[in-house]
Amino acid sequence: MEFFEVIHTQRSIRRFKPDVVPEELLWEMLDAAIRGPSGSNSQPWRWIVVRDAAKRKEIAQAVSAWMATRQDRPALRPEGAQEPDASKRRTAQAAADFFADVSQAPVLVIPCLYQLTSPLGDAQHLLAGTSIYGAVQNMMLAARAQGLGTTLMTFQRGIEDTLRTLLRLPLDATPACVVPLGYPAEGQRFGPVTRKPVETVVYWDDWGRAKGR
Numbered sequence: 001m002e003f004f005e006v007i008h009t010q011r012s013i014r015r016f017k018p019d020v021v022p023e024e025l026l027w028e029m030l031d032a033a034i035r036g037p038s039g040s041n042s043q044p045w046r047w048i049v050v051r052d053a054a055k056r057k058e059i060a061q062a063v064s065a066w067m068a069t070r071q072d073r074p075a076l077r078p079e080g081a082q083e084p085d086a087s088k089r090r091t092a093q094a095a096a097d098f099f100a101d102v103s104q105a106p107v108l109v110i111p112c113l114y115q116l117t118s119p120l121g122d123a124q125h126l127l128a129g130t131s132i133y134g135a136v137q138n139m140m141l142a143a144r145a146q147g148l149g150t151t152l153m154t155f156q157r158g159i160e161d162t163l164r165t166l167l168r169l170p171l172d173a174t175p176a177c178v179v180p181l182g183y184p185a186e187g188q189r190f191g192p193v194t195r196k197p198v199e200t201v202v203y204w205d206d207w208g209r210a211k212g213r
Contacts, residue, residue: 001144001145006141006144006145007141008191008192008193009144009190009191009192009193010140010141010144010190010191010193011189011190011191011193012150012151012152013149013150013151013182013184013188013190014094014095014097014098014151014180014188015094015097015098015104015184015185015187015188016104016105016106016149016180016181016182016183016184016185016188017106017182017183017184017185017186018104018106018182019106019182019183020106021106021107021148021181021182021183025146025148026049026107028142028146029139029142029143029146029148029181030047030049030109030139032138032139032141032142033047033111033135033136033138033139033142034135035135035138036132036134036135036136036137036138037130037131037134037135038118038130038131038132038134038135039117039118039119039130039131040117040118040119042116042117042118042131044113044114044115044116044117044118044131044132045111045112045113045114045131045132045135046111046112046114046173047109047110047111047112048109048110048111048112048167049107049108049109050107050108050109050110050167051106051107053103055166055167056102056103056105056108057103058162058166059102059103059108059159059162059163059166060101060102060103060104062159062162063099063102063155063158063159064099064100064101064102066155066158066159067099067155067158070158098151098180099155102155102180105180105181105182106181106182107180107181107182108178108179108180108181109139109178109179109180109181110156110163110167110175110177110178110179111132111135111136111139111175111176111177111179112169112173112174112175112176113128113131113132113173113174113176114172114173114174115172115173116128116131116172116174118131119131123174123176124174128176129176132176133176133177136152136176136177136179139179140152140179143181144190147183148181148182148183149181149182149183149184149188149190150179150180150181151179151180152177152179153177153178153179153180154177154178155178156175156176156177156178160175163175
């Protein structure tokens with residue numbers, strides 16, 4: 001696919017076919033990931049690819065239990081997906097369906113910050129993301145180019161103990177996100193995506209100064 005077509009048509013996919021994702025495609029996506037930027041080019045990452053059905057099911061059960069306790073995000077539970085706006089309602093329903101069974105994704109990729117030193121050593125700090133999220137986006141764009149769907153999820157914070165035990169994570173490895181991956185299910189589609197016009201979110205030289213094209 002042409003590069004800008006990939007950019008303009010990538011969107012979050014939360015329902016997947018059960019089809020196996022060929023290993024060679026996973027390697028290509030992960031190779032694209034590691035071309036991403038990191039602080040001081042330290043490449044402080046490890047990538048865990050979870051395909052095992054039993055492990056995916058255990059992760060799904062942990063996510064479901066955690067979501068049931070979250071009073072701050074009722075819209076992400078089936079009984080709460082009742083947004084008045086149709087577009088938001090569809091998104092909320094898709095998210096609720098996904099959280100009901102995370103294991104529907106045939107692959108879960110868990111990028112981990114590992115032995116982080118740059119731009120700082122605290123993996124929980126906001127700036128830590130600058131050393132891995134660019135690489136994650138590389139992987140997701142590579143997936144789109146291959147006809148595979150992804151979405152970037154942050155539920156790892158709620159089930160970190162489960163992930164540490166199940167995946168045998170060392171103390172100096174911190175899950176940065178979870179990327180479900182697979183072929184889009186029937187009814188799921190790629191873009192074009194709806195975004196605010198670029199001229200409404202860009203200022204030139206100082207805050208609030210618009211500039212013509």
